[in-house]
Amino acid sequence: MASEAQGAETGGLEFHPMDQFNIESLFGGPIAWYTPTNAALWMGLAILAVIGLMVLTTTKRSVVPSRGQSVAELAYGFVYKMVEDVSGKDGVVYFPYIMTLFMFIVCANFLGLIPMSFTTTSHFAVTVVLAMAVFLTVTVLGFVKNGTKFLGLFWVSSAPLALRPILAIIEVISYFVRPVSHSIRLAGNVMAGHAVIKVFAGFAAIAVVSPIAIAGIVAMYALEILVSFIQAYVFTILTCVYLKDALHPSH
Amino acid sequence: MATDTQSAAEASGPGMPQLDFSTWGNQIFWLVITLVVIYLILSRVALPRIASVLAERQGTITNDIAAAEDLKAKAQEAEAAYDKALIDARAEAGRIVAETKAGIQADLDKAIATADTKIAAKAAEGEKVIAEIRAGALDNVKVVAKDTAKEIVAAMGGKADAKSITAAVTARMKG
Numbered sequence: 001m002a003s004e005a006q007g008a009e010t011g012g013l014e015f016h017p018m019d020q021f022n023i024e025s026l027f028g029g030p031i032a033w034y035t036p037t038n039a040a041l042w043m044g045l046a047i048l049a050v051i052g053l054m055v056l057t058t059t060k061r062s063v064v065p066s067r068g069q070s071v072a073e074l075a076y077g078f079v080y081k082m083v084e085d086v087s088g089k090d091g092v093v094y095f096p097y098i099m100t101l102f103m104f105i106v107c108a109n110f111l112g113l114i115p116m117s118f119t120t121t122s123h124f125a126v127t128v129v130l131a132m133a134v135f136l137t138v139t140v141l142g143f144v145k146n147g148t149k150f151l152g153l154f155w156v157s158s159a160p161l162a163l164r165p166i167l168a169i170i171e172v173i174s175y176f177v178r179p180v181s182h183s184i185r186l187a188g189n190v191m192a193g194h195a196v197i198k199v200f201a202g203f204a205a206i207a208v209v210s211p212i213a214i215a216g217i218v219a220m221y222a223l224e225i226l227v228s229f230i231q232a233y234v235f236t237i238l239t240c241v242y243l244k245d246a247l248h249p250s251h
Numbered sequence: 252m253a254t255d256t257q258s259a260a261e262a263s264g265p266g267m268p269q270l271d272f273s274t275w276g277n278q279i280f281w282l283v284i285t286l287v288v289i290y291l292i293l294s295r296v297a298l299p300r301i302a303s304v305l306a307e308r309q310g311t312i313t314n315d316i317a318a319a320e321d322l323k324a325k326a327q328e329a330e331a332a333y334d335k336a337l338i339d340a341r342a343e344a345g346r347i348v349a350e351t352k353a354g355i356q357a358d359l360d361k362a363i364a365t366a367d368t369k370i371a372a373k374a375a376e377g378e379k380v381i382a383e384i385r386a387g388a389l390d391n392v393k394v395v396a397k398d399t400a401k402e403i404v405a406a407m408g409g410k411a412d413a414k415s416i417t418a419a420v421t422a423r424m425k426g
Contacts, residue, residue, distance in 0.1 A: 018266050096298055
């Protein structure tokens with residue numbers, strides 16, 4: 001990239017840890033809402049990854065599964081059990097939606113670990129849309145399923161009466177903070193890890209510290225593999241928890 | 252170009268592309284498409300397929316366990332039948348042994364009885380013959396004694412009639 005070339009020319013240490021997050025048009029030109037960008041490309045690759053993982057591996061429908069089919073079944077069972085355990089039996093209806101979120105996040109996170117790739121989940125635009133989709137769906141669902149009883153979520157009936165209004169304010173604030181924390185947690189974790197790897201990579205230009213820098217990259221990469229899965233898991237399980245609140249608002 | 256991007260980054264604050272709201276519309280547009288596509292793939296193809304595979308496997312396992320239980324029951328039945336047959340066979344064998352023993356004993360007894368009667372008959376016959384021989388021998392002794400006595404008497408120069416000699420011999424022989 002242009003800025004990296006400039007860094008090489010001047011010979012000094014140039015850190016551009018955030019350049020990897022730049023949105024660029026694939027074919028040049030300005031970025032309009034419909035322009036195919038690197039974000040669009042890597043989202044498309046995430047779709048292909050989902051197809052490869054969940055569809056192509058299960059074409060044989062074998063009773064004794066192959067390795068690939070085991071992975072697909074494992075993913076299915078993992079999310080299904082999560083929805084069932086956290087949201088309850090009546091939450092299972094929403095399993096395909098939650099599975100969609102999980103599969104997209106986990107595929108995008110892991111694709112983002114490929115060197116030179118673009119991590120779509122590192123962008124707030126993506127995670128905010130995901131989190132707001134969950135937040136709005138859950139809120140609407142809560143009112144549709146429970147009517148005004150959904151407001152009981154904010155009225156802690158087990159607390160002393162005098163404390164309840166204060167708790168209600170806290171509950172309301174925490175409720176509206178949910179989509180913020182939900183989205184920033186995911187994008188923040190992914191972005192920070194990738195940026196730190198890039199910073200280590202910048203230090204690798206100095207011969208003396210380059211072994212340490214490369215060791216640091218390896219360690220961060222291992223951590224990022226963990227983070228990729230855990231953040232997808234956390235996002236999904238929080239979605240299940242919010243769904244449970246919508247279905248069963250009583251404390 | 253480099254200076255352009257740098258200045259653009261500087262202009263937009265600390266240089267986080269995430270906060271460049273001009274690209275949000277683009278990302279959201281592609282994200283919505285992506286999510287819809289993934290949702291359609293999962294809900295129409297992948298999830299029903301995996302669910303059916305899992306259900307089929309569960310069914311197969313349940314059937315296999317039931318079949319295994321059936322077979323186990325059958326095996327136990329067979330074992331019981333085998334044990335019963337073994338006991339029956341043992342009893343039968345014992346019965347046959349006792350029967351055979353009894354038969355042999357009866358035959359033996361019969362044979363012994365027959366042999367005993369035969370032996371008794373032979374013994375009686377033998378005794379009769381012995382008695383006859385003894386009787387014959389006595390007669391012969393008498394004849395010999397009479398003849399001898401007559402000859403002796405003749406040799407002595409005497410003359411004796413047969414009657415007195417017989418009486419004398421008979422008296423001597425009794426004596």
